[in-house]
Amino acid sequence: MSLWEYANPVKFLRLSERVLPWLWGGAAICLVVGLVWGFFFTPDDFRQGSTVKIIYLHVPSALMAINAWFMMLVASLIWIIRRHHVSALAARAAAPVGIVMTLIALVTGAIWGQPMWGTWWAWDPRLTSFLILFLFYLGYVALWEAIEDPDSAADLTAILCLVGTVFAVLSRYAVNFWNQGLHQGASLSLDKEENVADVFYFPLLVCIAGFVFLFLALVLYRTGTEIRVRRTRALIARETRTTDLHAEARDA
Amino acid sequence: MRALLLRDLQLALRAGGGFGLGLAFFLIVVVLVPFSVGPAAALLARIAPGVLWLGALLACLLSLDRLLAVDWEDGALDLLATSPLPLEGVVAIKAVAHWITTGLPLVLVAPVLGVLLNLPVAGYGPLVVSLALGTPALSMIGAFGAALTVGIKRGGLLLSLLVLPLYVPTLIFGAEAARRGAEGLETGTPLLLLAGITGCVLALMPFAAAAVLRVNLR
Numbered sequence: 001m002s003l004w005e006y007a008n009p010v011k012f013l014r015l016s017e018r019v020l021p022w023l024w025g026g027a028a029i030c031l032v033v034g035l036v037w038g039f040f041f042t043p044d045d046f047r048q049g050s051t052v053k054i055i056y057l058h059v060p061s062a063l064m065a066i067n068a069w070f071m072m073l074v075a076s077l078i079w080i081i082r083r084h085h086v087s088a089l090a091a092r093a094a095a096p097v098g099i100v101m102t103l104i105a106l107v108t109g110a111i112w113g114q115p116m117w118g119t120w121w122a123w124d125p126r127l128t129s130f131l132i133l134f135l136f137y138l139g140y141v142a143l144w145e146a147i148e149d150p151d152s153a154a155d156l157t158a159i160l161c162l163v164g165t166v167f168a169v170l171s172r173y174a175v176n177f178w179n180q181g182l183h184q185g186a187s188l189s190l191d192k193e194e195n196v197a198d199v200f201y202f203p204l205l206v207c208i209a210g211f212v213f214l215f216l217a218l219v220l221y222r223t224g225t226e227i228r229v230r231r232t233r234a235l236i237a238r239e240t241r242t243t244d245l246h247a248e249a250r251d252a
Numbered sequence: 253m254r255a256l257l258l259r260d261l262q263l264a265l266r267a268g269g270g271f272g273l274g275l276a277f278f279l280i281v282v283v284l285v286p287f288s289v290g291p292a293a294a295l296l297a298r299i300a301p302g303v304l305w306l307g308a309l310l311a312c313l314l315s316l317d318r319l320l321a322v323d324w325e326d327g328a329l330d331l332l333a334t335s336p337l338p339l340e341g342v343v344a345i346k347a348v349a350h351w352i353t354t355g356l357p358l359v360l361v362a363p364v365l366g367v368l369l370n371l372p373v374a375g376y377g378p379l380v381v382s383l384a385l386g387t388p389a390l391s392m393i394g395a396f397g398a399a400l401t402v403g404i405k406r407g408g409l410l411l412s413l414l415v416l417p418l419y420v421p422t423l424i425f426g427a428e429a430a431r432r433g434a435e436g437l438e439t440g441t442p443l444l445l446l447a448g449i450t451g452c453v454l455a456l457m458p459f460a461a462a463a464v465l466r467v468n469l470r
Contacts, residue, residue, distance in 0.1 A: 135417040142413055146404050155467040156400055160414065163396065163460050167418045170449070174421040177445070178428060 007084035009227045016220040023217035030210030038203035045200075054112045056204060060211035062105035065133065068098030068215065072140075073165050076158035086223065088154035089230070091161065092144055093222035097215060099137045106130055125175040126183040132171050136164045150230070253337060253345055260349035263322075274311040274354045275361055281307040282365045293370045300369035301379060301430035307365075308358045308383055309419060312390045315354050316415065317408040319346060319398040320465075329402075333469050339462040344454075347388075347395040347461075355387030371434060378433020382446060386426035389450040393418045396461040403468040421449055 006012045038056035045052035075091035078084055109127065110120040121127065143160055147153035285303050289295060323329040332342045362383055363376050371379065397415035401407030429442035 132417055132420055139414040139417060142410055143400065146407065146410055152403070152467050152470065156464055159460055159464050160400060163418070167421065171420045174424045178424045
């Protein structure tokens with residue numbers, strides 16, 4: 001029993017159909033619990049007042065925006081190396097989800113920044129690199145849309161994803177060089193003694209879990225749709241071919 | 253390889269617009285800047301390095317969609333792919349030819365346009381050095397973008413969308429070096445980082461571009 005069995009679309013669909021209800025349920029429960037807990041049952045921050053509560057949307061979406069790109073990178077590598085179609089379709093399915101996550105992070109950041117920093121937007125390294133990530137996502141999706149042959153599209157976007165990753169990381173550190181930051185340091189990291197205060201920390205973890213479930217559910221669901229679209233196209237192609245053959249036989 | 257380089261250069265020269273069009277575009281961008289921000293000399297002096305870098309970058313972008321498309325359309329690219337020359341070499345040579353016909357003239361003409369924008373005297377050296385170091389990277393990254401979009405009809409706009417985010421690190425370090433030079437600061441660090449980016453791009457990007465081209469020629 002190996003992981004690669006799920007490269008078979010039939011097995012993949014069967015598994016995803018079994019897992020999806022749990023993922024949707026997990027996402028719903030975690031998001032409702034986390035957001036209600038975070039919004040209504042945590043105290044206001046000493047300095048930031050109630051604006052601190054946007055952290056429950058901002059941090060998880062920013063986290064998932066980056067992780068979605070990493071997932072696309074891994075899926076692209078699997079496609080290039082092992083040529084599993086499901087993997088290419090999963091990368092394609094993840095990109096629009098990543099775009100939305102990036103947008104949520106940018107918009108919630110702007111909404112928080114207006115009262116706190118006094119501005120909707122600042123050319124801060126973190127903000128700027130997120131905007132660049134957003135452009136990379138747009139280019140990736142546009143390239144998928146522009147190419148008709150699905151296998152060529154998968155190959156080209158996979159290589160674009162690899163090259164884009166290198167340049168996105170490069171840009172992330174180049175913008176540090178270019179401007180000083182306004183954004184606070186990481187809210188969560190594994191190697192720090194102190195993160196955000198515990199009252200905010202636990203609901204945040206629940207929200208992050210909710211976003212992870214939501215992302216997985218969306219990607220599995222969208223991948224399933226892509227597989228079915230591909231299958232329908234193949235059926236239509238076969239159908240037209242057989243009717244053509246019949247017509248030829250009749251004419252002869 | 254040398255034959256291919258000479259052929260590309262000759263084609264660019266004889267088709268007209270190889271040298272001229274990019275330069276004219278660069279000139280127009282620079283002329284339009286005072287109209288849009290006002291003719292105050294102090295302001296122009298402050299933004300001159302950035303404007304010159306941005307203008308050079310856009311002028312470079314302008315000619316990218318013809319970099320491989322001409323050879324794609326008349327089938328020369330298929331012949332080159334079956335020739336003993338590795339495709340990586342072909343792409344690299346194409347990028348070099350693009351740099352000689354577009355990047356190098358931009359580097360040479362940038363100081364003249366600097367006069368129009370009231371660039372401080374100390375800024376000319378760093379500007380030319382940073383452009384000379386950075387434009388080869390722009391051509392090579394552009395060749396990758398051109399290889400990605402060569403099979404797409406009207407891929408020009410898509411090409412810009414794909415290539416411009418990849419230009420960010422080069423632009424940051426190049427414009428930073430030019431700006432520091434104009435303000436009389438030390439320019440060693442950004443120039444070294446810029447040279448590092450260009451070196452890596454020239455070493456690695458031909459492989460990515462050739463891989464993409466092979467998919468498109470399939």
